[in-house]
Amino acid sequence: MSAALTVKNTAADALHLENIVKHFDGAVALAGASLRVRRGTVHGLVGQNGAGKSTLIKLLAGLHQPDEGRIEIDGQTYGKLTPHQVEELGIHFIHQDRLLVPTFTVGETLFLGREPRIAGTPFLDRRLMQRRASEILNDYFGVRLPNSALISELSTAEKQIVQITRALLDQPKVLVFDEPTAALVRREADILFRLIRRLRDEGVTIVYISHYLNEIEELCDHVTVLRNGEDVATLALGETSAAAIARLMVARDIEEMFPKRSIAPGKDILTLNRLSSRGKYHDISVTLRRGEVLGLTGLLGSGAKDLIRTLFGLETATSGTIEIDGKPVRSVNPAQSVDRHLALVPEDRRANGVALDLSVTENITLSSLKRFTQLGFLDFRRERREADDLIGRLEIKAAGRDALVRTLSGGNQQKVAIAKWLSRHSEIYLLDEPTVGVDIGSKVEIYNLIGDLAARGAGIIVLSSDLPELIGITDRILVLFRGSIVREFVSPETSPDEVLAASTGSSEALRHVG
């Protein structure tokens, strides 16, 4: 099944999943996928959402049982795995989405279920717990986290450190990282990469799952590409490139990634005049025209996020004015903004973008219910027609319009989040990191959709830290640094390096400010 198997067949395999078949309610999730990971290597696992990555990992974790195929760990074949058994075998999973209990302390989280006790007593040995935790935290991460700190007080990166530390306390043989950098800034990701390399050098086998192919390129020794529930290739990274991997994932050429179209901008739709919010951003003056896609970027704390939140009425500015279609407005809550045809596709999709336990239909019409209401009651037929129409137009892949959004892939969830605003006939779209956690195929579809919206006369602001994407889909880019617009770029005439330099406030880049 593998097109280019370069991993040698030796007994040195830490993991060997062979011809795994798995069905869910009649749907094929895995159609004979194999994954062979050599001991002491970093092995990448990539594929679009729905390609079977998470199913394969859940099988390895003992959360599901395969219908066919076999799982070999350290040369030993297992028919059935339980989560407990997997942990005994020294396989640990670091999952971005895995929830830590926010009201637990670091110590409770690290030692839950295996608390060391003071010999001969039922009492917890807190000093030993702190010592063992500190050793690992200090040695591997160079950080100090008191065991008494609450999980809720930690940053995303620190929470991940706690997860990894919990695994390291068990001296793992295999560590599986599932999208570990999705919520990390670059500097934190670098720390993680150094850690992964060090663990590999210490003999730990790493399985690394990511949407970011540049990370795979940078970090992995081998990579296995999954597509439609099968492994289409396992490659050594020295012999391949991110572009080649991406082609294998989508079987489509990467040049089609950013469908560029030229739209003549129309009238001004949104004007910000010296908008300021104390301590966040100041003197922001921007004009957005119909048919224009405006890029916005900046590091954490640049004020870009706060600006977007202000525009949607989640925060208020302390001075300056906002005009929509030439009329001054002041929105103090999202309801007012939505009535003014503003739409926000928030970054934290699963928290604020879509309701996971509502159906596709219920999500799509949530904001536009009034259109389907007569005398307070809903017209289900018209509502269904609207949902079917948008599901078709946006090619949302779901088991049906009544499927819970929870069951959709990240890309399709994001399409639902956008469809909600199409149903509301929104005209100004604020897209905050619109393709985070979205597979490549869906990304292209979302880019196309943004182009369509602009062509229909909508004004669009995209906030993104994915600079090639930002350059690829916008007309111009504003860079925020410490609350001010420091540079403006015409998208086709700039490069990711140039934009990045400006957003880090590098003096070289800022000298161009005129």
Add this chain to the structure above:
Amino acid sequence: MASLTSSTETPDLSRAVIGVIVNNALVLALVAVLAVFSVATPTFLTLANLQSILVNNFTLLAIVAIAMTFAVSVGGIDLSVGTAIDFASFAFVSLVLAGQPVAFAALAGLGAGAAVGAFNAVLISGIGISPFLATLGTLFIGRSIQQLLTSGGNPVYLPPSGVPEAFRFLGRGTIAGIPVPLIIAALIIVGATLILTRARFGRVALAIGIQPSVVRYSGIAVRAHVAVAFILAGLIAAVAGLILSATVTVYIPSSGNAFLLNAIGATFIGTTHSRLGRPNVPGTVLGVLLLSIVANGLLLTGLNFYWQQVGTGLLIFAVLALSFINRRKATA
């Protein structure tokens, strides 16, 4: 049941049968309980007894549980339904005693219940206190106010001679042989079902109960909807208060709290009737029926009164266990 017809892709008969059982856990539990009591006691399956279940056990609890269902639908809970019952009952009985027209007294009673709901709404939507704590506070405050108003908890009786006909009709009258309270309960059941399943308000309420932040980000006034849900809860509970006092022709301070735990039980048993575990009126009504029948049946079997709640508790476990299996299947 609609869910019976939905499984067209299950080839295996036994799997289909299991599916039917699990999807209709609540209905089957009801049938099972009916069967057991019919066999166990000769007097259970008589017209008189079934009527008695509906009138004495079912009616009031159904109304209170529907009030609770509205609070639960927005992701909250209303521990003060009893307070709304009592305030409504107090206003109703006192005004009738003072010689006011029954219709006016009834409206005042409904207003008193709605006011309890509005007080909760201010605490929850205005100040931002969690529904559990806000309504718990209302429960305590309400109890104190009633003691103050009744000099320490003395009941307010209507003298047998002074009970107006309309008042008596509300509690004990019949239309075409059907007790008036039962008719009122039926109307509320139908109305509440329509609101929760077909009205825009119901859709928004359930969405708030599931993921309020998304509803807010969709441009909907979440707090206003939560406020309306709690006012509705107070208003509906007040209806139960009117019927209760009209039936017994007396207001007894803090007697409404007797319904609280059963109303919560019925509402959450009812959520198991929905494939997605959502609060729903038909489920709540089935839950009330189940609790009513068990209470009545255990009484008839002559079982020690103190054992009855054990039966209720076990029943809740059984229904929850079945639905848990169901939920696991739905989300697998």
